[in-house]
Amino acid sequence: MGGFKDYNKRFEDFTCCIGTGMENHASYNNSIYFHHGDKLYVNQYIPSVLCWKEKEIELKQETLYPEDDRIVIGLSCKQATSFTLTIR
Structure with a gap:
């Protein structure tokens, strides 16, 4: 911190290193659900559908949260x- 990075030009380039957090929004759907063994975890409240093929279960989440x-x-x-x- 406190240094200048040559590749960090605010309006000419876009990298994840400028501290905006913009890249986070594209990753939300990566961690809505998890499963391990016989446990299914709902991690985020986002309208979505999960098809758990091994268990032949479909979970649908509806919300305006x-x-x-x-x-x-x-x-x-x-x-x-x-x-x-x-x-x-």
């Missing part, structure tokens, strides 16, 4: 299956 605090999570599966749903 953060404008509205209501979040609807719907589950559908081809046959009965057990798993743990973990909500952050």
